[in-house]
Amino acid sequence: MYNTRWWDIAVAAGLAAIAALSLAGLGASGPSGWWLTAASLLVFVGGYAFLRPGIVTGAAPTWRLAVGIPLVVLAIVIGIAAAPFLAMLQTLAYPLVWVTTPARREAIVGSAGVAAATFVGFLLNGAFSSEAMWSGLLTAGVSLVFAVSLGLWISAIAEYGEDRARLVAELTDAQEQVERLSRERGAADERERLGRDIHDTLAQTLAGLTLLSERAGRQLARGETDAAAGTIATVEQLSRDALAEARGLVARTAAVPGDAVLEAAVERLAERFRAEAGLVVQVEVALEGDDGMTRDAQLVVLRCLQEALSNVRKHAGGASVRVIVEADASGIRLVVVDDGRGFDPDRRRTGYGLDGMADRVALAGGTLTIDTTPDRGTVLTVALPIATPPLSSLPEEQNA
Structure with missing residues (x-):
């Protein structure tokens, strides 16, 4: 001590x-x-x-x-x-x-x-002697009272200091635990974000490459060399797109790294699904000065559109899709309408696509609505505020 x-x-x-x-x-x-x-x-x-x-x-x-x-x-x-x-x-x-x-x-x-x-x-x-007795009593009594009073006071101060030190130690331990849990939560959110990005980009592109490769194989088996060559050329282009998407993931940039204009990026994505699945994709883009639209807002729109078109290709069984992208001072709206078989939105889903899309839209401060019933097609709507939070600057618990 x-x-x-x-x-x-x-x-x-x-x-x-x-x-x-x-x-x-x-x-x-x-x-x-x-x-x-x-x-x-x-x-x-x-x-x-x-x-x-x-x-x-x-x-x-x-x-x-x-x-x-x-x-x-x-x-x-x-x-x-x-x-x-x-x-x-x-x-x-x-x-x-x-x-x-x-x-x-x-x-x-x-x-x-x-x-x-x-x-x-x-x-x-x-x-x-009586004088000695009184001197002894006075000296001993005064010294005892003073010593006990001072001792109790100093002991109280020492105990208070020990309590404060213990509380500081407990607070330090609690802060370290919160910091550790925050790092773990941030790491989990980062893994979830990365999984969502991979699903929406590379996984979709690779699925398209698989379909096109199978189509080219069937065309070659039937002797349709010209058609197979066209399909293989599309495969080559999609491979380059996959490489660009991988680089975009590494750099945390948009899904179309070399294209800063949303309209061109939407059209390019629609053309890709026309080539992959033979879908009739009608695109309507009405942007009023998209210079104010952030790169991250464009990224959310493109990811959601990519997932919606992929779902039409894999599940809806439809022949045509109508894509509407609108932006004004109030926000951005993406509408995807297909003529497929539809589904029951209340039925439990095993896939990750729609849930991942909902998470992405929620992180951007927007809303996702799905209007569908079996055998009636699907209308998917994504509404985003014009000032979408930067995906690279989300709070720690969302983007570590």
């Missing part, structure tokens, strides 16, 4: 000052008085030696207290019996008792022992 070096210095300096002042005439006179003074100081040193280990730990072992405190008490009795001036030993005894005892009750009992030794010393010095 405390540095014993400073205690060693304080006790040595205090005893040396008492010895010096005693020799200067403030203490006992005559050889017998000097011997008693020396004996008192030596006994006090012995008591300090027993109590000293408790200064570091905050509480000396019981057996050391049982030896050390009686030696200190005995030193005070001997010293005051030789000369009342040696009541100065109380200034060292009281703090030593409070520092080395384990609890307040033991400290108060030890302090009472020091006060009793002071009273006995005065009685012995004054040959049990």
